[in-house]
Amino acid sequence: MDNIKTRFAPSPTGFLHIGGARTALFSYVYAKHNGGKFALRIEDTDFERSEKRFEEDIMESLKWLSIIPDEEVIFQSDRLEIYRSYIDKLLKEDKAYYCFCSKELLEEDRNKLIAENRKPMYVGRCRELKPGEALLKTPHVIRFRVNRTSGAATGFKDLIRNQHISVNNDEIDDFVLVREDGIPTYNFAVVIDDALTGITHIIRGDDHVSNTPKQIMLYNALGFDAPEFAHVSMILGSDGKRLSKRHGATSVNQYKKDGFLPEALVNYLIRLGWSHGNDEIFSMDEIIKYFDLKNISKSAAIFNTEKLLWLNSHYIKSKDPFVLINLINDIKDDFQTPLNIDIKTAALADSLKSRAKTLVELKQKLDFFVNEDIDYKDEILSEFNFGESDLKFLKSFREFIAGLNDEIFNCGNIDLTDKTGKENSLEILKNSIESIKNKFNDFLSKNNCTMKEKAMTIRLAFTGEKVSPPIYEIIFALGKERCIKRIDKFYDYIINIKR
């Protein structure tokens, strides 16, 4: 089929959640794989629950994920006139009818049917009514006249299951097309828009399967060709229940704030329900290259944060440290001070990136460096026993640091805005760290001790933590003054606890 066009049609009643993001992604890559177009339509006909901030969130989140519509975004609230003209057509052709039953009356009908153990459907009170002018001035809705011919059924072929799904017409109510306030309902507006905008393939959540026959009826009644349908299974929480807030983060923007990279989220979501052999790592280009509806799973998938974290750490590891610094600064809260974009920060970020699963974690691991001073926490330090020999070592280690040539710590005023500047500075960095390493090893052998024996003491002194980047890098990044300051502080700390 040529001129393929897909769409994502969220309602702005909440932040873009990962389930929505996944169907958007599927729709987007399906269109792109086939050289088609992808459209975004905001279904804001529920004025009660729709909010501007959610619209903005949805569009920003999609952009963040690189899911970019090819056309201008459509808002259903701008298209009320269009829907009106089609409802007139249906009314004129007797395919829809006015219903004057009050909500209270409907509720009564419903309770009665349930009590009799029958399907709670509209009883059809107004189905054959021919309302006059006066009656039309009273509150009413417009219902679709479902074909009640005995044995009639309505179905469609689902591309995910590759199977025809059919429902008997008497399972389908005379559903409301236009509400009392004159605003069309979902099932009506969705059909008009998909038909008028030339959508060829509708990829959406499983929860719409039972709406589809209603929509097919509308396509037929309006004389439109029905598009193809592909219903993707839902994403469930760890307990197998429908994903909700109690399962933790569900909105895309929360994942951004929590330090996830869009590549990781896209990679995770595409693999949740879709596969390409045994491959796990996909860039957007690769997804587009390989994507096929045939390889989408029919069954629901449970969201697994562990695997997302693995992918996130994979992508963090592959990033240039300067890029990582920018990304961290991009998600920081307003009250946080941004990281400096310099060679020392980059050096630490580079060695810390394999130790962090999220950008937030990476940021935290840089704290010992970013903060001018550090605190020694008893709950960490109490695990270690320090004696006279440690004090003696610290003294000579202090001398060693103080004796280092200032040149080693100097990385000059290199322009980091261009690529060669960065490369040059990384080269200087490598040399500095190498020479610190050599001098430090000399120092150790002169003092008859090994790295293994002394590393933890030094690490604790410099960072206050049991986990840190390699010692040489810390010395380089902190610089002579801060190293000495921290050695002194640590010395005092030990003396204090020994008393």
Next chain:
RNA sequence: GGCCCCAUAGUCUAGCGGUUAGGACGUUGCCCUCUCACGGCAGUAACACGGGUUCGAAUCCCGUUGGGGCUGCCA
């Protein structure tokens, strides 16, 4: 309750009538090592159940069970 859909390890999945049922996350052990990671190696764990069809079934059909969805003047 009715209707629709789904069913391979804890999780995501490969498989599309004949495989020692493959990969990944997680997890366990070992190696590497200044810590923790990273990396490398090895291990762990699955065809929901019952009937058919067939020489042969994870794969096809039916049922059972379990799960999910819908059953709105929400989308």
